[in-house]
Amino acid sequence: MSKIWLIAQREYLTRVRKKSFIIMSLIGPLLTVALFAVPVLIAKMSDSGKVVAVADAGGLFAGKLPEAKDDISFTRVSSDLVTAKAEFNKAKYDALLYIPKLDISNPNGFQVFSRKGLGMALERDINRAVNNAVENQRLQKAGIDRTVLDNLKADVDLQTVSLSDEGERSSSTGISTGVAYAAGFLIYIFIFIYGVQIMRGVMEEKTNRIVEVVISSVKPFQLMMGKVLGIAGVGFTQLALWVVLSMGISSVMAGSMSPEKIAEDRMARTTAVARVDTPQDKSAKKENMMAQFTQALDNADLNVPLLVGCFLFYFLGGYLFYGALFGAIGSAVDSETDTQQFMMPVTMPLVLTFVVSQAILTTNPNGQVAFWMSIFPLTSPIAMMMRLPFGGVPMWQLGLSMALLIAGFVGAIWLAGRIYRVGILMYGKKVTYGELSKWLFYKG
Structure with a gap:
């Protein structure tokens, strides 16, 4: 020994x-902290708040535009596509969403314009906003209150408990x-x-x-x-x-x-x-x-x-x-x-x-x-x-x-x-x- x-x-x-x-x-x-901190810093520097212009020719957002969430907000421009494109280029918006005149039961013809291609997150947010608006109009047409529907959804806080020979034990x-x-x-x-x-x-x-x-x-x-x-x-x-x-x-x-x-x-x-x-x-x-x-x-x-x-x-x-x-x-x-x-x-x-x-x-x-x-x-x-x-x-x-x-x-x-x-x-x-x-x- x-x-x-x-x-x-x-x-x-x-x-x-x-x-x-x-x-x-x-x-x-420092390298360990940088492994987690650098991606956050890069996202923080590159995240300048995306602004999407909406040309609503179909009246999908006639009541109001989607609420601003996280790093995306919406602003209304002319419903005419040619005029909306001119405003888009002049104001330097991040994207232009064009909503044509549509049949709410079969919506199609939506277009999104951008200068250098859409990011995945921005495209997902725009798609979600359009889908929610279409769903709201369908619910309204069917006579269903969106608030009542949302209240029917449940988010139960499930507590897990392990049973063993030693007795009950809570777990996560x-x-x-x-x-x-x-x-x-x-x-x-x-x-x-x-x-x-x-x-x-x-x-x-x-x-x-x-x-x-x-x-x-x-x-x-x-x-x-x-x-x-x-x-x-x-x-x-x-x-x-x-x-x-x-x-x-x-x-x-x-x-x-x-x-x-x-x-x-x-x-x-x-x-x-x-x-x-x-x-x-x-x-x-x-x-x-x-x-x-x-x-x-x-x-x-x-x-x-x-x-x-x-x-x-x-x-x-x-x-x-x-x-x-x-x-x-x-x-x-x-x-x-x-x-x-x-x-x-x-x-x-x-x-x-x-x-x-x-x-x-x-x-x-x-x-x-x-x-x-x-x-x-x-x-x-x-x-x-x-x-x-x-x-x-x-x-x-x-x-x-x-x-x-x-x-x-x-x-x-x-x-x-x-x-x-x-x-x-x-x-x-x-x-x-x-x-x-x-x-x-x-x-x-």
Whole structure:
């Protein structure tokens, strides 16, 4: 154990002292925030409030034009198409909607003019406004009051409750799905990023002949275990820094980048009314948002201690398991171009789990597919974390999954060590799967 600790310490200190680690630890949160903030900023800058001119020759909007909503508003122009086109070009409207004289039972002949093509969102909004107007006239012709029809529609607040041996427990499918995706995605990304680091580190030592000196003092199993644990420590350190810095940056930008703020800006541009919220209004909105979020979490009734503990276990266990396999690949080849034939079988279960989770695990978290994927060590790190937020996972399934993952990690380390002891001293030879199977049974 002392040798494993020394190797892990050396791997950890060597990497955390690099300038690239420090730079990425500081830039990583900015990139993470930018991933979400940049699209919002671009939409905010490009969203100038669309104005649609309406040439209503058919009298579809005889009463009044559609109300301004979000980033679109309507204005009336001449019902004559030629005159309306001239007004459209002169006023620089974003689109011109021409409504011909129509039969309300079979409406057709509508035209929308634009200078550079309509965007999908603008076309959808115009189409919705026309459809609503046609429906209103049909209802009026049939003697049906639109208000009465709208009142007949129901929007029931459905409260979900999970029944189990432990009793009743309220739940929230939306919150559970969000937590499941976040946990699965973090494990997925972490395994890929730092698993590849192990593979490249082993390849670098092999090509530089450093390992020939090291292997004379330690066993291949100890060297592989120390390398995997050391890089795991690097990953946890960087992840902790990213989480802390991301939370700080996100809290600073939350006020200016919130959806409520963007919606307010859109409405202000659309209605051309300058309205400034008082500090009391802003404080009330923040308190309302926090209250809604807290209420959603309370309704979800998540077992937070269990989720956090299991996340840390599968986060580390999944990395250690796959890290050993990536290390074995690195010891078997001489260059990254040769890794492709071995990377596919190792990464396919991981990719398949993440893809299947979106279609099956979150829709049926307690089905047979979810059960077997959460038990099998190659898929359990992501699959089990996708199941746990929904509840209903028996403790025996959770215990069996953890035990098999630990056994799989020990087996993967042993397997990687058997390949490692031969592969690190093998140069210039094209390795095949048949050759790897022979390495497993070499004596010595």
